[in-house]
Amino acid sequence: MFLKELRDYRYLLREIVAKNIKIQYRNSVLGVFWTLLQPLLTTLVLVFIFGKLFKPDPSVINYPIYVLCGRLLYEFYSQSTKRAMRSVTGSASVLKKVRVPKYIYPLSNIISNFITFLISLVVLVGFIVYFSLLKSPSNPPPSLTWYALLSPVPLLVLFLLSTGVGLILSTLAVFFKDVEYLYDVFCLLLFYSTPVFYTLKRLNGDGIMLLCLKANPLYHIVEMFRDCVLRGQLFSYISLLYALGFSLVLLLLGGLLFWKKQDRFILYI
């Protein structure tokens, strides 16, 4: 039933995905280049502050690429879930008038963000090429191996995770307006507790604190991605199992919650 509905409304899904991407860049002079420029600039800021002013972990092969990987993945997660969260309440005018499958709205926002995220990976390629040609002793080129071909795996897990969280948030946001503010704060916490610009090794926290940080599925996803494109090694399958399991549970929970509550959305939006 779900699949039939998805097939019937695949045009709508495609239209909304295209719309989200187009609208995002419509009124900016640089257009789609912002997708590349934004991660580039924010990474430069992070690299400048945490690479120059603080001493980064010397075991990191290439600090700028290390930061960029973390930033790109974190930014996709936070942007897509935030957009998904607002998608149902934001489409109130349509949902009140026309019968459409409601999950189209959170889903299309995750997908459109995923596409812009994939485009922004060009910056990562640029970084890798740049440092490979530069061969500077302070930032040696990343060790590229065949394991780089596994990099879509963590990205796919990240997509599942974002979809699950997006479904949960979009449902909650219908009933409770303040979820949006709470989630902003949560994302800030998540940014600092995910090793984007630091490494877990350098933290002098106790065991419990470390365990808490490692419970974060985003940590495992980011590390898996860095294994692929930076360290040139196979990621640990424990990380994969944990992150994938976590994502699937959230996706299932989100799907169930959304499915159970969607008939009541109309009374609240």
Place this chain on the structure above:
Amino acid sequence: MTEPAIRVENVSMMFHMHSEKIDNLKEYVIRVLRHKVKYTEFWALQDISFEVARGERLGVLGFNGAGKSTLLKVIAGVMKPTTGVVEISGVVAPLLELGAGFDMNYSGRENIFLYGATMGFSRAYIKERYEEIIAFSELKDFIDAPVKNYSSGMRARLGFSIATAVEPEVLIVDEVLSVGDAKFRAKSEKKIQSMFDRGVTVLFVSHNTPQVRKLCNRAILLDHGKIIAQGAADEVCNLYDTMVKK
């Protein structure tokens, strides 16, 4: 006899009327802790049953708060009834508040495809009717401008043109025949008339009895969520008019 286009069976719709609307987590937690989530039940529709045969044009009359809009939303599939079932066969074009599916930052052209997709039509299907939609809406010169710069009349014209171009089998109309200026109104009435001739099934909600008499062949009268009369459009309209005078 063929199956009816719309079948509504024992439909009831109940709302919770909170004395104060709780829409944030803080309030909710406080209320739950104090065991004070109170509400009263309100039945907007009570045990509504009727059928609309293919090609029939049904008018829905009633005073404000009688449950007309709720009934329309239930039939359009936007709301799920508390009890009962609604069955519709064929493509439904809701004309409830035209232009609801528009994105303000999108141009008229892009909105045509978006609006079509919202109703479940493919890009290719809309493309075939694209010229017709633009011609009917008389918006050729503005079609690449963002819809936020349109006047409300232009928006309604575009919405009407799309909704009627897709050749729906069931048309749900919520007093939209007052779209645009007199010229466009005459044109849209003609368009709707031609759809009638083609045998489209219509559900028409209005306060305007002359319009109902003109457009519909049957009518139902709602009051406080119940059907209090149904039959030929003229008879029900007469009843409604006498109720108005009272």
